[in-house]
Amino acid sequence: xxQAPISRRVTLRDIAERAGVSVSAVSMALSDHARIGExxxxxxxxxxQELGYVTNSAARALRAQRTGTLALxxxxxxxxxxxxPYFMHLLDGVNEVVNEVxxxxxxxxxxxxxxxxxxxxxxxxxxxxxGAIIASAAADDPGVLRLLDxxxxxxxxxxxPRIPDAVAIGVADVDGGRAATDHLVGHGATRIAxxxxxxxxxxxxxxxxxxxxSLHAAGLEPVGIAEGDFGEESGRAATAALLDExxxxxxxxxxxxxxxxxxxLELRARGLDVPGDVRLVGYDDFGVSRLTTPALSTVTVPAxxxxxxxxxxxxxxxxxxxxxxxxxxxxxxxxxxxSCGC
Amino acid sequence: xxQAPISRRVTLRDIAERAGVSVSAVSMALSDHARIGExxxxxxxxxxQELGYVTNSAARALRAQRTGTLALxxxxxxxxxxxxPYFMHLLDGVNEVVNEVxxxxxxxxxxxxxxxxxxxxxxxxxxxxxGAIIASAAADDPGVLRLLDxxxxxxxxxxxPRIPDAVAIGVADVDGGRAATDHLVGHGATRIAxxxxxxxxxxxxxxxxxxxxSLHAAGLEPVGIAEGDFGEESGRAATAALLDExxxxxxxxxxxxxxxxxxxLELRARGLDVPGDVRLVGYDDFGVSRLTTPALSTVTVPAxxxxxxxxxxxxxxxxxxxxxxxxxxxxxxxxxxxSCGC
DNA sequence: TTGAAAGCGTTACCAT
DNA sequence: ATGGTAACGCTTTCAA
Numbered sequence: 135x136x137q138a139p140i141s142r143r144v145t146l147r148d149i150a151e152r153a154g155v156s157v158s159a160v161s162m163a164l165s166d167h168a169r170i171g172e173x174x175x176x177x178x179x180x181x182x183q184e185l186g187y188v189t190n191s192a193a194r195a196l197r198a199q200r201t202g203t204l205a206l207x208x209x210x211x212x213x214x215x216x217x218x219p220y221f222m223h224l225l226d227g228v229n230e231v232v233n234e235v236x237x238x239x240x241x242x243x244x245x246x247x248x249x250x251x252x253x254x255x256x257x258x259x260x261x262x263x264x265g266a267i268i269a270s271a272a273a274d275d276p277g278v279l280r281l282l283d284x285x286x287x288x289x290x291x292x293x294x295p296r297i298p299d300a301v302a303i304g305v306a307d308v309d310g311g312r313a314a315t316d317h318l319v320g321h322g323a324t325r326i327a328x329x330x331x332x333x334x335x336x337x338x339x340x341x342x343x344x345x346x347x348s349l350h351a352a353g354l355e356p357v358g359i360a361e362g363d364f365g366e367e368s369g370r371a372a373t374a375a376l377l378d379e380x381x382x383x384x385x386x387x388x389x390x391x392x393x394x395x396x397x398x399l400e401l402r403a404r405g406l407d408v409p410g411d412v413r414l415v416g417y418d419d420f421g422v423s424r425l426t427t428p429a430l431s432t433v434t435v436p437a438x439x440x441x442x443x444x445x446x447x448x449x450x451x452x453x454x455x456x457x458x459x460x461x462x463x464x465x466x467x468x469x470x471x472x473s474c475g476c
Numbered sequence: 477x478x479q480a481p482i483s484r485r486v487t488l489r490d491i492a493e494r495a496g497v498s499v500s501a502v503s504m505a506l507s508d509h510a511r512i513g514e515x516x517x518x519x520x521x522x523x524x525q526e527l528g529y530v531t532n533s534a535a536r537a538l539r540a541q542r543t544g545t546l547a548l549x550x551x552x553x554x555x556x557x558x559x560x561p562y563f564m565h566l567l568d569g570v571n572e573v574v575n576e577v578x579x580x581x582x583x584x585x586x587x588x589x590x591x592x593x594x595x596x597x598x599x600x601x602x603x604x605x606x607g608a609i610i611a612s613a614a615a616d617d618p619g620v621l622r623l624l625d626x627x628x629x630x631x632x633x634x635x636x637p638r639i640p641d642a643v644a645i646g647v648a649d650v651d652g653g654r655a656a657t658d659h660l661v662g663h664g665a666t667r668i669a670x671x672x673x674x675x676x677x678x679x680x681x682x683x684x685x686x687x688x689x690s691l692h693a694a695g696l697e698p699v700g701i702a703e704g705d706f707g708e709e710s711g712r713a714a715t716a717a718l719l720d721e722x723x724x725x726x727x728x729x730x731x732x733x734x735x736x737x738x739x740x741l742e743l744r745a746r747g748l749d750v751p752g753d754v755r756l757v758g759y760d761d762f763g764v765s766r767l768t769t770p771a772l773s774t775v776t777v778p779a780x781x782x783x784x785x786x787x788x789x790x791x792x793x794x795x796x797x798x799x800x801x802x803x804x805x806x807x808x809x810x811x812x813x814x815s816c817g818c
Numbered sequence: 819t820t821g822a823a824a825g826c827g828t829t830a831c832c833a834t
Numbered sequence: 835a836t837g838g839t840a841a842c843g844c845t846t847t848c849a850a
Contacts, residue, residue, distance in 0.1 A: 143603070145843055156821045161845060169819065188601035192537035193843035196826050201534065203582075203604075222560045229585055238604055240545075241581045243571055259530035261485070262545075262580055395767060425737060427769035487827055498837045503829060511835060535827035538842050 205263035219420030227441020287451035311344020323385035369393025409475035428472035547605035561762030569783020629793035653686020665727035711735025727755035751817035770814035
């Protein structure tokens with residue numbers, strides 16, 4: 135049990151004593167306050183440098199009532215709802231902004247509900263972060279509502295029609311579903327099915343809405359609608375179910391790429407060619423889609439940009455600037471590869 | 477600029493006044509200290525509950541000289557050295573342990589070098605975290621050495637022969653390289669090449685070492701050794717170069733799956749069949765390998781477990797328990813799919 | 819131009 | 835069994 139040789143921490147007082155000035159002079163010098171003489175500042179900074187001074191963040195936070203930390207909250211990670219690649223991209227974007235403002239980034243996931251009070255509630259109310267970005271919460275998560283009520287600065291990622299006054303940043307999922315389906319129609323398909331995500335996620339609802347609108351505009355009816363959970367296996371199972379009931383199906387719009395990959399496996403297992411027998415369009419474009427054979431046509435979601443914007447809005451909120459309009463919706467774009475028949 | 481109705485924060489003092497006791501009584505009651513009467517405790521807790529009290533983490537950290545926060549540091553994220561899936565898995569494992577101990581997790585990446593002092597140095601020295609897990613640092617990163625010197629609790633992820641007294645947790649990359657190559661040899665290949673990662677990463681060095689040892693044990697010589705950067709494009713380029721020089725090559729051991737995917741593309745572009753003409757084994761098994769056609773045989777790295785163990789060791793270190801031995805090496809396993817010819 | 823002191827919310831020690 | 839108080843390191847107001 136050798137005691138690690140922890141370097142004694144250097145405080146403002148140490149610098150003050152060494153430089154022969156007061157603690158407050160040091161504080162002001164280091165924050166470049168105007169009232170300290172240039173010469174004195176230089177000396178103080180030299181001493182600070184020499185001693186290797188670094189601000190103690192707890193003390194600063196306590197005094198300033200602000201931590202300089204943003205929290206990125208991901209409910210239900212363990213359940214693999216909305217899976218990894220999406221989160222990574224979001225994280226990239228958030229992190230970029232946090233670094234720009236020299237802040238720190240705290241990650242909170244809620245693997246299961248065993249903690250009664252959700253982990254993110256604890257974090258925010260303990261003031262460990264100045265605010266939070268909440269990613270991919272279920273549309274009806276009560277924890278989210280409580281958090282919003284408590285007045286803590288919160289930015290939601292996604293589209294929450296039932297919480298209209300929340301600050302949220304989402305993507306145009308209705309448009310995306312519509313564009314994907316339009317494209318399938320454009321290829322001449324008339325018997326088109328869809329595999330959706332879980333119905334308690336607004337994302338699923340919106341993508342389905344786009345699908346339905348597209349078909350109606352074309353005077354078509356959906357051949358089948360199957361629900362998945364955004365995981366590969368569920369996509370495979372949904373495809374099997376659709377195929378069993380509608381052997382004449384010509385195309386499927388799948389609400390994310392993981393499930394589309396499952397669909398690909400099932401179609402291949404049945405000896406059906408993609409896109410020869412069945413055309414496929416997925417959704418997300420987080421890497422998986424590039425790798426499959428055939429490569430998936432998909433709707434590209436600008437997740438990194440979502441992260442960036444969410445972080446910027448959160449910083450605004452923390453500064454008590456409520457952005458108007460409160461919700462922002464980023465456009466998506468269709469990326470055609472091989473699976474649609476292009 | 478409507479002022480958000482921030483709920484006034486509740487402090488110990490508020491509870492004390494309301495309950496008609498002292499602040500210290502409240503503090504002790506809430507931490508279940510033995511000196512407070514059961515009845516008093518109950519009353520105090522009731523008031524705390526009613527007022528919605530939550531400990532202020534800055535104040536607690538300042539007082540206790542401990543934050544309850546672990547930092548996960550990823551140098552060079554922006555440069556795509558060691559890319560996303562690996563990091564995600566590590567994060568999963570670390571997060572799991574952090575949740576177990578009711579801690580918080582702070583993420584720090586260093587997108588570029590513009591901050592002179594690396595972001596992670598700032599974070600640790602400011603005592604924003606009690607310690608750090610450093611993932612995938614270059615073997616010679618000076619920031620890492622400075623951090624270790626400064627006595628901050630640090631666990632390195634990987635294998636660092638040049639820093640023997642550091643606490644580190646790695647995987648058996650030499651074994652992995654050897655197992656992969658042995659397997660290729662077992663398939664009857666004699667003209668075998670390898671594509672390595674960047675030579676300043678110990679991981680690359682170790683995987684190559686395993687490759688070389690395997691060949692020597694079999695009485696073979698490497699047909700070619702090309703260096704990549706762990707990215708898909710570099711794998712493709714390396715494969716092209718190898719193919720140009722050694723058209724009789726029968727197999728390639730590729731040091732990660734992303735590069736192996738690049739190799740697959742190049743081989744396909746030249747009309748060569750995998751595994752018919754060239755056998756391929758990759759490394760990592762973070763998802764990509766399942767999706768390619770043919771599916772990649774690869775060395776499975778237990779990244780989630782690495783994250784878990786790194787976090788546990790870091791907690792030990794913070795408690796001043798230096799684990800012995802200081803370095804731990806987790807075994808890897810070969811996962812055979814189609815690309816090797818199985 | 820600079821110094822002294824108060825206070826941010828906790829915890830722990832010394833009294834009572 | 836409980837209350838008062840000092841201290842953690844910092845920022846800022848008030849004096850000088």
